[in-house]
Amino acid sequence: MSAISSMLATRQDAEPEAPAIDPNDPWGGNPLEVDVNTTFAGLEYHAVYIAFCSCLVWLIIPGIGLLYGGLSRRKSALALLFQSFMVSATVTIQWMFWGYSLAYSKTAGPFIGDLSNFLLRGVMSGPSIGSSNLPDILFCFYQLLFCACTVQILVGGAFERGRIVPSIVFGFLWATIVYCPIACWTWNPNGWLFNLPSLDFAGGGPVHIASGCSALAYALVLGKRKNKGETKKKAHNVTLVFLGTVLIYVGWFGFNGGSTLGVSVRSMLVLFNTNAAASAGIIGWVFVDYIKHKRRFSVVGACEGAIAGLVGITPAAGYVQPWISVVIGFITAACCALMENVDSWLGIDEGMDVFKLHGIGGMVGSILTGIFATSKISMLDGATEVHGGIDGSGMQVGKQFADITAVAAYSFTVSCLLLLVMKYIPGLHLRVTDEVEERGLDNDQFFDEEIGDSEIFAELEKRQLPHRTLVGHGETSSVEQVAPQTVKQD
Structure with a gap:
């Protein structure tokens, strides 16, 4: 026995030791020499959960396309469906090129990241900046879909009169100089809003306020649609609106639920809060419609109420108790429903209600987050401690207001400037001719295809x-x- 033991010991001494995994290596080590998966051994469930949530988030992109297509007039609906795929494709390239680096590089400044991850350099199996339990490539993918959803929301500001190619170019540029800096402010540990701190669980600022205000800028620069008597026509296809809302609703469970960046009791609560707020949003919008329209209902109104509730709970989902999520959903939807004539008040034809639902809804949700956030909920993940007004930290409401002001002002101003520059670049003029608008975008920019039974x-x-x-x-x-x-x- 001693001889065998001695032989085994000699053999073990002769075998070279496996290279150690360097936790500071963005690749998590050389995969030709070490098993990079061992970094996450025993923690794989976090990655599986976020991968599943990522796939859910992707459903929001075609969901918005269906929603917008149903809300528009039939003759321009196809353009909005097409844009849902084109936006996803374009933003994917932008994010791989430099978007992820500008938003989430570990050496970012307080306002924007650098190009240390340009072309996804160093983005692979190392621990991510968002959570050490997730590989960087998975975190990158999850955040890519947030950016794509935001750009898809934004393009609604140009519906029925904006040319498709310039809208895609605008989406690429907007993601670079508007979304990425705001995402860096909000979620990068080096960002100034992150360290203020403002509370934004899943995108009240970078996703909703930014897209809503930028859509308003898009509509302003494009100008009003022609045939003003038709601009308030009802949705041409309520079924498309309903189906789009269903996809958005389901996708939002990944959007909010995955923003814990891991599995915990807090993740489960976020899922519950998301559904509760959407449900309360439906009730809130329908309640306002029921009073305003003499005891009559609207399927489109119910759909908009669900989206308003989801928008309102987005910045708060991981910070508030379930009954508070009901309050947030109801108040946000009721406020958005009461702002039905905001376009007329502003004198801007933003007929897809992007500013009303996402801009105003995001602002309401952010303020309510500052009021109702409590450490009793945030600490359900065992690590995150925040305090809102309900915990005696009234200053948090002021910080939320600073967040809203900065994001709204930056996104609206920079979007206007970008659009005005594009407007005078040959080949990138933003708007179709009056004749094309009258005939419809679909007949002008697509061949051999129509919405419905042709x-x-x-x-x-x-x-x-x-x-x-x-x-x-x-x-x-x-x-x-x-x-x-x-x-x-x-």
């Missing part, structure tokens, strides 16, 4: 009948012109 509408146009005739809104004589034999047989 054969039915082609037949109606051929016979020069109003489109509403076929869906049961025309007179009997009009129906007889379409199918006289069928009517006689009946």
